[in-house]
Amino acid sequence: MPALGATARAVAARLDDEELFGPQPAATRELPDPGPLLENLARCVIEIIAGARDLEQIARWVDDSVYKSLLKRVVLSAQARNATGRAPRRPMFTLGAPVLCEPRDGVVEAVIVVHGRGRTRAVAIRLEGLDRRWRATAIHVL
Template sequence: MSPMPARATEINADFGPRINTRLARYNDDDYFGFQPTSRDELPDPTTLVENLARSVLEIIAGARDLDQIARWVSDDVYRHLAKRVQIAVRARSATGAAPTRPAFTLGRTIITEPLDGIVEAVVIVHGRARTRSVAFRLEGLDHRWRATALHVL
């Protein structure tokens, strides 16, 4: 990336190269988008993974607001969770059930690092009636972890 944008040029057969007066545009994502961060500059992801798993299950159950984890998830994950919350709200309203905080304990947490600055993790969650798993893909962006994929199984 150079500080000055490159000028667009054309070849003119009669007079040689001609400089176009329009400047090439900056790619805003190069300057203002999320910047990847190396694993060495990021904290241990275990605590974040466990807290996100707990929060996601509480959000789906209606006991927590989705906006509380907005800074830790990507826009795609946020939209996916918003759809899941809407479906859960409709299901609760059809049965007349009130939102309650789910009772569960966190089991084993498995974390792998396929590439520098990327973590894939699974948290096993034991509830009263069933055991679930929450799978994540975290990417180091702007010196913090962000969940770019999330699945509740």
């Protein structure tokens, strides 16, 4: 049976490995301008919910929880379209300018107003800098 000290060292070594090899936070100065990504994500999310774009196209820019949340929304939207017999179509809309705030270094929160024909919506997005690139950790369509 290994000594208690050896077990503690093994656990500490595993934690060090996770800290060294897991996703690393990045400072804002190390990251590209978030504006284009915010606009593209907002556009893509609206098109994904409308059924005109595949969710896989933004998978590399969102974390797992955002992907799962959007997947649920896509399924519900598809069921609603099927129930009414509507086919998916590309929505016509314009995007407002992103309104940004930076709650801490390496994190950007933004809202983008989406103006459609019969409806105006807001897309709220939180980006976090990980491994020197932005990654969406929250996306909400209001």
